[in-house]
Amino acid sequence: xxxxxxxxxxxxxxxxxxxxxxxxxxxxxxxxxxxxxxxxxxxxxxxxxxxxxxxxxxxxxxxxxxxxxxxxxxxxxxxxxxxxxxxxxxxxxxxxxxxxxxxxxxxxxxxxxxxxxxxxxxxxxxxxxxxxxxxxxxxxxxxxxxxxxxxxxxxxxxxxxxxxxxxxxxxxxxxxxxxxxxxxxxxxxxxxxxxxxxxxxxxxxxxxxxxxxxxxxxxxxxxxxxxxxxxxxxxxxxxxxxxxxxxxxxxxxxxxxxxxxxxxxxxxxxxxxxxxxxxxxxxxxxxxxxxxxxxxxxxxxxxxxxxxxxxxxxxxxxxxxxxxxxxxxxxxxxxxxxxxxxxxxxxxxxxxxxxxxxxxxxxxxxxxxxxxxxxxxxxxxxxxxxxxxxxxxxxxxxxxxxxxxxxxxxxxxxxxxxxxxxxxxxxxxxxxxxxxxxxxxxxxxxxxxxxxxxxx
Amino acid sequence: xxxxxxxxxxxxxxxxxxxxxxxxxxxxxxxxxxxxxxxxxxxxxxxxxxxxxxxxxxxxxxxxxxxxxxxxxxxxxxxxxxxxxxxxxxxxxxxxxxxxxxxxxxxxxxxxxxxxxxxxxxxxxxxxxxxxxxxxxxxxxxxxxxxxxxxxxxxxxxxx
Numbered sequence: 001x002x003x004x005x006x007x008x009x010x011x012x013x014x015x016x017x018x019x020x021x022x023x024x025x026x027x028x029x030x031x032x033x034x035x036x037x038x039x040x041x042x043x044x045x046x047x048x049x050x051x052x053x054x055x056x057x058x059x060x061x062x063x064x065x066x067x068x069x070x071x072x073x074x075x076x077x078x079x080x081x082x083x084x085x086x087x088x089x090x091x092x093x094x095x096x097x098x099x100x101x102x103x104x105x106x107x108x109x110x111x112x113x114x115x116x117x118x119x120x121x122x123x124x125x126x127x128x129x130x131x132x133x134x135x136x137x138x139x140x141x142x143x144x145x146x147x148x149x150x151x152x153x154x155x156x157x158x159x160x161x162x163x164x165x166x167x168x169x170x171x172x173x174x175x176x177x178x179x180x181x182x183x184x185x186x187x188x189x190x191x192x193x194x195x196x197x198x199x200x201x202x203x204x205x206x207x208x209x210x211x212x213x214x215x216x217x218x219x220x221x222x223x224x225x226x227x228x229x230x231x232x233x234x235x236x237x238x239x240x241x242x243x244x245x246x247x248x249x250x251x252x253x254x255x256x257x258x259x260x261x262x263x264x265x266x267x268x269x270x271x272x273x274x275x276x277x278x279x280x281x282x283x284x285x286x287x288x289x290x291x292x293x294x295x296x297x298x299x300x301x302x303x304x305x306x307x308x309x310x311x312x313x314x315x316x317x318x319x320x321x322x323x324x325x326x327x328x329x330x331x332x333x334x335x336x337x338x339x340x341x342x343x344x345x346x347x348x349x350x351x352x353x354x355x356x357x358x359x360x361x362x363x364x365x366x367x368x369x370x371x372x373x374x375x376x377x378x379x380x381x382x383x384x385x386x387x388x389x390x391x392x393x394x395x396x397x398x399x400x401x402x403x404x405x406x407x408x409x410x411x412x413x414x415x416x417x418x419x420x421x422x423x424x425x426x427x428x429x430x431x432x433x434x435x436x437x438x439x440x441x442x443x444x445x446x447x448x449x450x451x452x453x454x455x456x
Numbered sequence: 457x458x459x460x461x462x463x464x465x466x467x468x469x470x471x472x473x474x475x476x477x478x479x480x481x482x483x484x485x486x487x488x489x490x491x492x493x494x495x496x497x498x499x500x501x502x503x504x505x506x507x508x509x510x511x512x513x514x515x516x517x518x519x520x521x522x523x524x525x526x527x528x529x530x531x532x533x534x535x536x537x538x539x540x541x542x543x544x545x546x547x548x549x550x551x552x553x554x555x556x557x558x559x560x561x562x563x564x565x566x567x568x569x570x571x572x573x574x575x576x577x578x579x580x581x582x583x584x585x586x587x588x589x590x591x592x593x594x595x596x597x598x599x600x601x602x603x604x605x606x607x608x609x610x611x612x613x614x615x616x
Contacts, residue, residue, distance in 0.1 A: 028491055031580075040605070042541060042548065043575045083605070092599040094483070094569045097576040126605065128542070138542065204494050207522045232523040233492075234484065234578060255493035303490050303584050352588030353560070360560045361494050396559070 005117055006171035007108040008065060009254070012308075013089050014077040018070060023329060024077045025091050025305040028251050029170075033058055034095045034103035039088035041137055043096035049144035050098055051106065052153040053124070055164065056135050057087055059111040062119035076322055091305075100234065104244035108168045111154060114161045122158065134158070167243065170250070182241040184223045192216035194241055197253045198225045204256045205232055258309070262295075262302045263358050269295060275348065281339040285316040293339055296347040297323045299354045306330045359389055368442050375433040379410040387433060390445045391417045398424060398444075462518065462527050476546055479573030481533035485526045486580040487556050495524025496558045496583055503529060504553040508567070512552070533573040548572060548604070556581050568601045 011032045016022025027035075036057045041050060064070065064079045064086065071078070081089040095103075111120040127136025135157040143153045154162060169176045178190050195211040202208040208228040212221040223239040230237040233248050241249070273292055281290055291314040301309040301323070307330060310323045321337040328335045331346045339347070371383040388404045391414070395401045401420045404413050415431040422429040425440050433441070486492075487499040501518040504511050512531065520526055536548045549570040556564045561583040571577050586595060 031491070042604070043572055044536075044541065044548070088605070090599075090601055092564070092566065092582060093601045094566070094577045094579040096572070097578065100578055128544070141538075205523055232495075232525065234486075252492050255489075255491035258491075259489060259493035302493065305490050305582070346587075349587040349589050350585075353585040353590075356560045356588060357489075357585035360558075361489070361496070 005062065005066060005110075005119060005165070005168060007062070007168045008078075008171050009251075011061065011065070011079065012077045013091070014070070014075070014080045015089075015091060016080065017082060018073075018075065018080050018085055021329070021335075023306050024326060026308055027091075027305055029061075030103065030107045030247060030251060032061065032089065033107045034099045035089050035091075035093060036061070036087050037099040037103060038093065038095045039090050040083070043098045045141050046144035047098065047102070048148065048150050048153065049140040051102055051150035052135070052140045052144070053137060054099070054102055054106060055109065055111055055150060055154060056122040056124050058107065058109065059119045059122040060087060060124070062110050063121045066119055067121075101244075104235070104248065107247070108170060109164055109166045110168065111158065111162050112165055113159070114163075120158060120162065124157075170247070177243045177246045181243075182218060182246075184218050184220070184239065186218040188216055191218045191222070194218075194226070194249070195222055197249055198222070198229060201229065201249070201252055201256055204260075205229075205252075207232055259302050262299050262354075265295060266299065266355065266358070273348075273351075277341040277344040280341075281316055283316055283318065283321050283337070286314055288314065290314050290316050290320070293324070293344075293347065294320060296351045297327065300327065300347070300350050303354060303357070304330065359392070370435045370438045375410055375438075377410050377412075377415050377431065384410045384414070387438075387441070388414060390441050391421065394421065394441065394444050400424065462529050476534040476536060476540070478532050479535040480530055481550070481571040481573050482576045483526075483529045483531055483552070483554070483569065483571055484576060484578050485520070485529075485554060485556070486578065487520045487524045487558065487583060488580065490582045490584075492580070495522065496520060496561070497522050497524060499524065499556050499558040499583075501526050502555040502557075503531070504555070506551050506553070506568075508553040528576070531571050533571045533575075535573045551601075554579060554581075556583065558583060561585055563596045565596055565598045566601065567598065568603070570601060570604070 008029050010026050011029050012024055012026045013032065014022055014024050033054065037050065037054050040057065041053050043050075061079055080086045081091070111122055112118065113120055123132055123134030125132040125134060125136060127138040135154070140153050143156060148156070151164060167177060167179065182191060182194060192214050195214045195216070198208060198211050199214065202210065202225070209225050210221065211225045212219065226241055226245065227237045227239045229249065230239075230245055233252065235245055235248060269292075278289060281293060291312060294310050294312045297307060297320070298309050298312070301307045307326050308323050310317070310319050324339060324343065325335050325337045327347065328337075328343060331350070333343055333346060375384055375387055391401065391404050395403045395417065401424065402413060402417045404417045418433055418437065419429045419431045421441065422431075422437060425444065427437055427440060483503070485501050487496040487501070488494060489496070497520060499520040501520060502511060518526055531550065531552060533550045534546070534548060536546060540546055541548050549572045551568040551570055554566045554569050562585075564581045564583055566579060566581065569577065569579055584597065
């Protein structure tokens with residue numbers, strides 16, 4: 001049992017009874033809290049009743065983690081999704097605004113008893129069809145209607161010796177909330193951190209304007225960027241980095257970086273990934289081929305919450321084996337934990353799918369400025385690859401333009417596509433991409449891409 | 457800033473709750489990769505009635521914006537008294553089917569998305585890439601939201 005209580009950044013949920021095989025999903029704890037509340041109680045209830053219930057739900061989940069309730073029984077998850085065993089969680093469900101807002105405020109607050117550091121095993125029942133020694137969900141509504149605060153409601157059910165631990169540290173998230181809101185006029189390294197994160201998030205969410213120089217000064221531009229971030233993520237757009245905005249930013253930054261890192265690793269490994277299966281990989285093996293499998297897993301994990309990320313060690317660790325088992329479960333393969341030819345084929349196939357998705361998604365980060373020299377048959381490199389990504393998107397709207405392959409080599413297919421584009425848009429059809437053709441491609445792409453997506 | 461919104465083009469009615477007044481709730485859809493790692497701009501969003509047979513917002517195709525977000529979609533929803541909510545004989549929300557399409561990704565279909573009167577529902581749909589070679593396998597992922605507890609099969613148990 002742990003002796004310090006951190007809020008986990010992520011929680012692993014088993015989507016079924018504990019002793020039955022079922023998919024596991026790893027989700028941010030913040031999202032989990034909102035999901036459970038939306039699944040367990042009504043959004044039309046009084047705010048104080050919702051808050052009291054959410055404190056109980058958070059404490060219950062943290063108790064499961066702190067006591068290693070399932071992990072100590074050999075399970076590779078923290079909690080189940082079922083109220084018969086734990087509390088209701090529905091993967092990929094809709095969330096209600098009150099739960100979204102209150103969850104942002106108190107997801108790292110929990111109940112303890114007396115001097116204990118352990119999150120309370122906060123049992124609860126609906127109070128209508130079942131009762132128990134713990135909070136009554138419907139009873140909390142009556143108490144809220146009588147004017148009791150969330151804490152007073154909790155005391156009624158769990159005793160007067162409870163207290164609330166607030167703003168507990170988050171495990172594996174770069175920085176905890178500084179404890180006070182950041183606003184225009186503030187200065188310091190913590191402001192610089194916010195500016196850095198916003199500027200990186202902006203590359204994926206281009207509606208967020210630049211903060212300007214990362215100088216640690218919370219000026220007008222930083223405030224505008226914070227407001228745009230808040231608009232994008234349905235937070236109150238006040239331009240102040242309070243606890244809710246702070247943690248939302250941390251989670252989004254982590255998700256953006258996770259995807260960007262696997263994308264960058266993919267570029268680094270390009271050309272080194274064999275299509276063909278070479279040998280069966282199992283626990284204890286090591287080598288470059290293990291490294292490739294771990295890379296596949298991390299690529300898939302960046303999109304699929306049912307497959308956990310692994311540390312890239314080039315050794316087939318128990319962590320790697322567990323992730324392979326999760327992948328096999330997801331893909332409907334025999335769950336052996338070994339990479340045989342069929343598993344390798346499916347890993348490769350899924351990985352190739354993520355590459356195509358990357359091409360589709362990362363279009364916003366493709367430079368739109370003319371590269372400074374004409375691209376023609378025989379040209380190679382990133383500029384050619386970018387050109388091909390644009391042409392791919394345009395070809396979706398204009399089927400008379402042949403589809404190219406984004407490989408970074410200007411071959412016959414690319415030349416045909418360029419000529420077809422030039423003919424269609426009244427340019428000299430010479431198959432060479434100079435400034436006029438480049439700029440026309442960008443303007444046609446800008447018009448075509450929002451509806452069709454690049455590389456789709 | 458005032459949010460842009462679209463209103464359902466379907467009949468303003470409750471679903472099987474004829475005796476209850478009809479009000480209005482809302483839905484915002486965010487379409488991203490897992491955990492919000494990347495927004496999917498230009499995803500096609502379709503909202504259907506409970507049976508999935510009648511499409512709402514008939515007059516225009518609804519796309520997500522640069523943040524992967526739709527405008528606020530206004531939808532009919534029943535208005536219950538607190539007593540009716542407690543009795544749990546009438547469903548306190550309307551349900552809709554929401555479909556999300558984007559090239560190179562599975563189409564996500566969310567069934568029974570709950571909309572309460574005067575409450576905003578937020579559907580953050582995480583999209584997953586299609587395998588490069590999918591063959592004849594289904595290209596959709598279906599997520600079904602179960603009914604609220606007192607209307608559904610669960611109850612009792614540890615936290616019943």
